[in-house]
Structures are given as C-alpha cells and as structure tokens.
Amino acid sequence: MTTCAEVIEILEREGVRPSAYCVLGTPENDDQWVLERTPTGYTVYFVERGERNNECSFATEAEACANLMERVLKYPETRQRS
Numbered sequence: 117m118t119t120c121a122e123v124i125e126i127l128e129r130e131g132v133r134p135s136a137y138c139v140l141g142t143p144e145n146d147d148q149w150v151l152e153r154t155p156t157g158y159t160v161y162f163v164e165r166g167e168r169n170n171e172c173s174f175a176t177e178a179e180a181c182a183n184l185m186e187r188v189l190k191y192p193e194t195r196q197r198s
Contacts (some may be wrong), residue, residue, distance in 0.1 A: 118181040120151065127188060136194035137184065149194075151184045160184045 118126075120139050127137060137149045143163045152159045154173070158180030161171035170187075174180040188194050 117178040118185070119177060120181060123151070123181045123185055126185060130189060131196050132188055132194045133196050137188050139184070149184060149188050151180055160187065162187075 124139055128134075135145050135148065137151075138144065139151045140153055143150050146163055146165055148163045150159075150161050150163055150168075152161075157173060157175045158177060159171060159173050160180050160183045161168040163169075172183060174183065
C-alpha cells in the first residue's frame, strides 16, 4: 500500500521534476499531474491551460497513488533534464 508521502519519495528518486506533479496541494503550474483529497476519497487529474483533464476518482489513497505514479512515470517529459 503506497501513501502520498511515499509517492513523493518515489517520484523524486525516479528523477521526476517537482513541477510535473502536485500531491495534496494546490496546483501551481499548467502541465501538471495532481493528486487531490476530496470529501469522498481522492482525485487524480492533469492540469492544462487551467483546466482539469483525464480526471479519475478513487476511494482509497493507495489506488490514487498508484494511478498518479503510473501516469507520471509514463511520460519521459516529466523527468529532469541533465
């Protein structure tokens, strides 16, 4: 079972740019994956031009975390450039 804190650690270890995702916070950038807590669970979505896209809702933190990691790690553009 993965927690939000563990997701952040994993994404950092994988070299994902911090600006590519937002976990349990307010999105600060466009082109950013977001994991947000809601009254009924968790939501994962992509912010583009200020709009939510590809939004999915989950009952548990573990499901939302797994989904966010899958989405973020799928795209090489999320990685830091050397």
